Amino acid sequence: MKPAPFQYVRASSIDDALAGLAGHGDDAKVLAGGQSLIALMNLRLVRPAVLVDINRLSDLAYIRQENGTLAIGALTRQSAVESSDVIARLCPLMAEAIRFVAHRPIRNRGTVGGNLAHADPTSELPAVAVALGATFVARSQEGQRRIAADDFFVAPLSTALASNELLTEVRVPVWPAGQGWSFMEVSPRAGDYALVGVAATLRAADGVCQSGRLVYSGVGPRPIRVAKAEQALVGCSSGEATFREVAEIAAGQVEPSSDFHATGDYRRDLVRALTRRALMVALDRCQKGA
Numbered sequence: 297m298k299p300a301p302f303q304y305v306r307a308s309s310i311d312d313a314l315a316g317l318a319g320h321g322d323d324a325k326v327l328a329g330g331q332s333l334i335a336l337m338n339l340r341l342v343r344p345a346v347l348v349d350i351n352r353l354s355d356l357a358y359i360r361q362e363n364g365t366l367a368i369g370a371l372t373r374q375s376a377v378e379s380s381d382v383i384a385r386l387c388p389l390m391a392e393a394i395r396f397v398a399h400r401p402i403r404n405r406g407t408v409g410g411n412l413a414h415a416d417p418t419s420e421l422p423a424v425a426v427a428l429g430a431t432f433v434a435r436s437q438e439g440q441r442r443i444a445a446d447d448f449f450v451a452p453l454s455t456a457l458a459s460n461e462l463l464t465e466v467r468v469p470v471w472p473a474g475q476g477w478s479f480m481e482v483s484p485r486a487g488d489y490a491l492v493g494v495a496a497t498l499r500a501a502d503g504v505c506q507s508g509r510l511v512y513s514g515v516g517p518r519p520i521r522v523a524k525a526e527q528a529l530v531g532c533s534s535g536e537a538t539f540r541e542v543a544e545i546a547a548g549q550v551e552p553s554s555d556f557h558a559t560g561d562y563r564r565d566l567v568r569a570l571t572r573r574a575l576m577v578a579l580d581r582c583q584k585g586a
């Protein structure tokens with residue numbers, strides 16, 4: 297199939313892109329990598345009246361450290377994140393997770409901002425953003441605002457962005473020394489949409505867990521952070537016994553749905569197994585100071 301007719305706007309500046317979005321409400325869509333949008337348009341599941349192409353906005357493609365945070369431009373290609381020494385050093389959880397996103401040709405075109413704004417609840421980067429406590433910078437003709445990752449994802453393929461706003465940057469706190477991490481997922485095949493994924497961070501010292509984050513993809517309408525499981529880590533001995541208990545708590549807190557890929561019960565079992573494994577890997581990285 298081919299997409300329904302639409303007006304095409306090739307933006308030459310951020311102001312140009314914002315002007316293209318203004319006044320069209322939900323009838324306008326932003327074209328960045330297009331790896332999800334074009335497929336949806338070809339199936340006529342999405343029918344924008346206006347398509348605003350931002351691929352010429354090279355000033356939105358960057359990775360840099362600024363004032364204690366890691367700033368990633370929304371038009372940064374996923375493959376640039378994958379190969380970045382800065383990301384590997386200052387945001388290792390993202391460096392690990394990005395390799396699970398589709399396949400290399402997709403990552404060569406797909407963008408960080410496009411993936412996050414698409415808000416697929418089975419995708420890797422939304423869960424990572426929540427686990428990292430990221431902040432999203434959005435701009436419109438009225439000005440700029442910042443949105444916490446916890447508040448950004450609203451529902452499947454739906455975010456807190458207004459129809460006239462453009463996601464321009466993602467900001468992530470620089471990685472704390474001694475913090476461990478792990479990203480794991482199970483999918484039918486490499487590069488497929490994951491059945492369940494988990495983004496985990498852990499801080500532990502002297503055999504005791506100090507803090508952690510556990511955020512899941514594929515088990516709800518948006519990335520699911522399980523605060524009760526995180527709280528159960530604090531003050532407990534760092535080891536497999538604790539992690540098994542935490543995994544049981546996490547499995548009991550999620551309500552995954554069933555579909556032709558897997559049942560809800562199977563996804564809950566995956567939460568249980570992946571939580572324990574991810575925390576063990578994160579602990580090992582804590583101890584090694586990786």
